[in-house]
Amino acid sequence: MWESESERGGSRRDHGNGSLESSKHESLKTDGFQRRDQSWFVSSDIPSDLLVKVGDVNFHLHKYPLLSRSGRMNRIIYESSRDIEVNRVELDDLPGSSEAFELAAKFCYGIAVDLTASNISGLRCAAEYLEMTEDLEEGNLIFKTEAFLSYVVLSSWRDSIVVLKSCENLSPWAENLQIVRRCSESIAWKACANPRGIRWAYTGRPAKTSSPKWSNNNDSKESSPSRSQPVPPDWWFEDVAILRIDHFVRVITAIKVKGMRYELIGAAIMQYASKWLPGLSKDTPGHQSGDDTWSHSEGLHMIVAGAGAGTGNKDDHTGSQIKEQRMIIESLISIIPPQKDCVTCSFLLCLLRVANMLKVAPALVTELEKRVGMLFEQATLHDLLIPSYNKSETLYDVDLVQRLLEHFLVQEQTEGSSPGRSEGFSEKHGHGYETSIPRGSGPNAKMRVARLLDSYLTEVSRDRNLSLTKFQVLAEALPESARTCDDGLYRAVDSYLKAHPMISEHERKRLCRVMDCQKLSIDACMHAAQNERLPLRVVVQVLFSEQVKISNAIASSALKEAGDSHYQPMVSTRKQLLEGTPQSFQEGWAAAKKDINTLKFELESMKAKYLELQNDMDVLQRQFEKMTSSKPAKQTSSAWTSGWKKLSKLAKPASGEAHEMGSQAGGAVVNEQTRKGPRRWRNSIS
Known part of the structure; x- marks a missing residue:
């Protein structure tokens, strides 16, 4: 801390620092003050004629010493004594309370008063309250306390801190007398001064050598060790952190005006917050922001x-x-x-x-x-x-x-x-x-925020009260370029589906739109392919995108070996994938594909059975012709013969149509007769 002459030992009389006596010889002899319980008495042969009550403390004094130096006591006693003699005065609003009045009363009696950084602010305010000016006596209490403040306190770092701390209970007197302003500016000036002017004794911060001291001796032997021990830039943090918030703000404001580095000001604010706010704490020591x-x-x-x-x-x-x-x-x-x-x-x-x-x-x-x-x-x-x-x-x-x-x-x-x-x-x-x-931090900052946001979504998605809209809006807040991989987003989506099993299929599809299947890693794709919580459409997109990646990798590797650099990869973005597939087919194409495969199998079976039936019919036809060739012509025109001929005529066109239907089913085109097939097939491709 900054060291005053009083700290280094020395004592000056009058307005120097140590003791303070009245310069006028008093006719009233006294041996000092004595305290009994809550009352002070003057040790004198003359009985006291005035009772002054300050708070809960009573002072049994004499009128003349107070009247000779206090303008306020003059008004109270003489102006009021026109009607009745005043023997009792109450000063409940006196700044500095009974301790300050005790020192002021001793000064009036000519008793030596020790001025320190702890009592000077209260005594200065009490002197102003009692109106102890130079008009009543030269070298009165206001003059002497002002001199001590100006020449002793403001030149010392430690005294300035102590005085400013003691002003907390002296509002508004300390403000009006500029004590707070002067101490704040003194602290700011010393905090912003060149550290080379500070003699630093730092040996584990013991009691008397833990703070910097102002040194003006360039050839001092004590200053040489300080040059090997640089002063840390945060040496003033702990001292200003003891101040009340309004005084701390005054000090920081004055430090800003004097040009202190902004990162040091921020570190001092964090140090103050850790001391005064019970809701904040630092996990690691140190002051570097x-x-x-x-x-x-x-x-x-x-x-x-x-x-x-x-x-x-x-x-x-x-x-x-x-x-x-x-x-x-x-x-x-x-x-x-x-x-x-x-x-x-x-x-x-x-x-x-x-x-x-x-x-x-x-x-x-x-x-x-x-x-x-x-x-x-x-x-x-x-x-x-x-x-x-x-x-x-x-x-x-x-x-x-x-x-x-x-x-x-x-x-x-x-x-x-x-x-x-x-x-x-x-x-x-x-x-x-x-x-x-x-x-600026460019795209790297957005990528870090994207990873942070994905982790946050995964954490909050476990909340049953989190709505789908809030989740979706937060997930889609960042642009697509902020994420090179959507694994974190997929993890958040899966966590939300796990915590909200009762949402509808439409809401599941809406939720899954926040992620891009093209940006999932192989591990995420393998997990998604087996995830029963995902909609079927999303699973298909994941599989298709993975197939596209594999095809592109194989093709790229093959063309690279062949020396062809003009290879154009397949569908590489989700937008192109969705635009290349009709919406009606996307929604039900998995079920339709299953129906098509079933229909193909049934069609092949029907074709085999039909060929077998046609072979049996040809055999019967040849047997019948042999039988009828040996009989008269009259019997050949019987109803049996005409029936077989009709059946034979119907079978030939049916065979041609079956072959045509089989060829068209292989190309996924159905003719008029196929459309009249089972109801399930018609619904599956509509």
Whole structure:
């Protein structure tokens, strides 16, 4: 920390630092103050004539020492004593409470007062409240406390932090007296100063040598070891993290103005969040923003869950906790630097999770969602599994992920349309530091987001309340070029079908349209071919696409060996596959193919039976002709003969038609007589 003269040992009288005495010799002799229970008494031979009550503490004092130095006490006592003598004064609104008034009273009595960083802010505000100005006496308390603040406190890093921390209970006095502003600017100036001006004693961070010290001695022997031990850039994180959120915001704002590197500001914000938000935690130590892994703990869940439990003070305490956490979240969102990589995506998503839990202002939540969209490719599955806090039917907030994905696509489109955004550039910040800011991530970012989205869909698809529409919209949000392989999407589809066995056949077909069978690997195709949950049409498309891949591979290999480079592969995209096959045939072609094969078999059997019957008839015909050739001509014109002749005439054209029907069935064309066949065949090809 920064070291003042008081820390290095030295003591100055008057307004230096150590003790502070009144310069005027008092006729009232006193040996000091004594405390008995909740009351202070002056050790003096003269009895006290004034009781001052500050809070629960009573001060038995004398009027003259207070009146000689306090304008406020003058007004209270003399203006009110016109009607009745005032012997009792209550100062319940005095800043700094009874501790500050005790020091002010001792100063009025000429007793030495030790000024420290812990009591100076309260004493300065109390002096202003009591109106202890130079008009009453030269070197009054306001002058002396101001001198200590300006010459001692603001030159010391440690004292500035301690004073700013002590101002938390002094609003609005500390603000009006510019104590907060001056301390914030002093801290910002020292945090942004050149690290070479800091003498760093770092030996495992023991008690008295764990912080940097300001050194102006160029030839100091103590400064030489520091040159071999460089000051870490995050040395100021832990000190500013102890401040209240409004004072932390003031410090960070002042640091921004002075040109601190944005990644260090972001790391300081993450350090502060890990300390003050029970819903956030870091899995790994360290302060580098790129190495931090953030996760969500259950601390804030208990606060929110207990908001309605209990009665009385417990409810008030829980409500104040939630209000404080909400204020911290909103303040941190507002001070995050606008640069893309100043904080990690995991931290932003954890912040977003807690913001939704605490019902933070919608405008700030939207701003946070846009920030997440800028870094969406860096997210992990655990980060995206954010519970739904808005009474949604689904377990996880799928709508939130949909909005994050939309912000990511808008950001990618904006970066892609801007010239030179895909290349990084260097930018100089304060203190000569130089950083490279990546611009645009191109198709690689979309591919990473596609893999992340497929894993998220697989996880949320197990939710029985997840509607098919939400699943389909989220799966189709990315362009087709973002996925080179649809195995992850197929896994999500199969998981959804397994968790929703009661959906209709039409909904199954609609669900399977989100994936491209052409982009499935061999293992996925083998699994899909045996998956009974998939519609038959999808199984056929998977088999056909795999057959096309094999045919293309064989043909390509053969032509490559032959030296032919003009080979055009077969159907390679799902669009061409669907356009090349009529819709009516796609829907029922598997059943029709089975009917065609059955009909072919039956037709061949009928042809064999017909030929056998015709041979038997020819034999009978020849036998009959032999019998009739030896009989008279009269008997040949009998009814039996005429019947056989008619049968023979009908058999010849029937034989020709059977041969014609057989040839046309092989070419998948049916004639008029085949259409009059079984009802099943006509329905199967319609």
